[in-house]
Amino acid sequence: MKRITSIIIFALILFAAGCTKESSGKQDKKDLPDRTTAEAGPRVIAGTMSIVEILDDFGYKNVVGVPSSRHPMPELYAKTEKIGKPMQPDLEVLKRLNADIYLASLGSKPTLDKLFQNQNIKTEYVDLNSYEACLNTIRHLGKLTSKQKEAEHVIQTIEAKTLEVRRSVHGKKSPKVLMLLGSPKKLMMGTKLCYTGSLMEVLKIHNIANDIGNFDKTYVPINIEEIVKHQPDVIIRLTHTKAEDTAESLRTEFAKNEIWQKVKAVKEDKIYDLDSNLYTVSRNIRIMNAVENLKEIIYGETEN
Template structure:
């Protein structure tokens, strides 16, 4: 009899525990469902530029890229989801996002990874200032932040209008894109090239089939730029050494920019691969460089 009573007690405890867990799980699922039904978004940003745009719009992010760059204060409690070029899909899926916002320049295979993992995603164009403006407009509409988006757009457009009234600068400029172990030339399809164009600068290699083209010394000597703007991708100290070693070669000694010490290393905080909300400050800095006396 005692044994039967003991077994009955164990069964009742087990059922009670199962019901408790079941209720807890149900409450969690109900909470997630209520959040979606109430319109609350779970947003993941996979690049620094996208994170900054969403912050400026007032959109809360639950996931952010792993980066050495400072992220907005609003993202301090967000989960790191890995590098911008190779985010961790398992971490992203664990956040159960309603949307992941990424840049569209990392190729079709990158986009397919999100589709294959059934992760809702949106890809934005941040290759130039026009793309930045379109991204701000699109995300403003997507998250019902059109008033804030319009404020940002007006600030950008006012800056562009002010610069368009300046007299064009005929001084020849070349953009040198440095990465550890290699250098390339930036065309006007690159973000920095686009900024030079907006400032009225004369990029001697404005044309090109892509944002960056291979260095051709014969063409560089022929163009003979007066200033060289150096943009650096990641590891700035290591990249700077690579560029300095390149410019120390005899083939560069006849170039006006090198002879006259007019090689300018751009601040990575303002001049990167992607257009971002520091574009206005970047245009001011670039204007001072291009129009210095």
């Protein structure tokens, strides 16, 4: 009897040990990353807020680094590691993150190429300098991240809104518009090749830069004599720093400068400051907001 009891107890001990081992195995497996459910696509660092917002529109989760920015970070990337400023990312952070690809804007290429020299950082530069370039980049990033369906949805949404706005101004004559960038100390004129200029083209807004010359650059130095000659009805201005202070100083400059006083838009105070959140950073689905806003500013001048 004692022998039978010993056998039973031994069997129970073995059974319990087996259960413990099996339970421990399941726990270990649970603690491991579930690679079968990981999102398809490369681990990327989004080097600019424009790229961040495009990837956010896709709902793309495999973003391991984002830039430091004064602009609000999308909730999806609120806890994503910061890499520093777009033009001065922290190389130590980039190396530690070891992403598959670093996405940056085309305009930053000369600076970043020097910074990344011999650093073995795979970088891809995307063009966000015009309306069409933005749509092409959205499509390209959709393919890169295996989010083609989401990318096409974003593009179709933008194009549908753009078409709606264009139809709303069909048949209306655009006032002559001068697009300026900068401060009183350094003013540049926006051509049809700059981002805002491309939106003007989409809405068939009369950009006097097209009358002054056939430029191959996005922004060119102003020629006040030519501006007076072509007499813009409206001036729109964009600045990257301290917009309110710069706007006030520019108005003061216009008011005391005799040459600017010969410009119709200045005499009639038809000067509008553009929201930098719409016309510089937000080049994703919110392109629609910029198109709508530009239409209200410019074609609102022609409404009775």
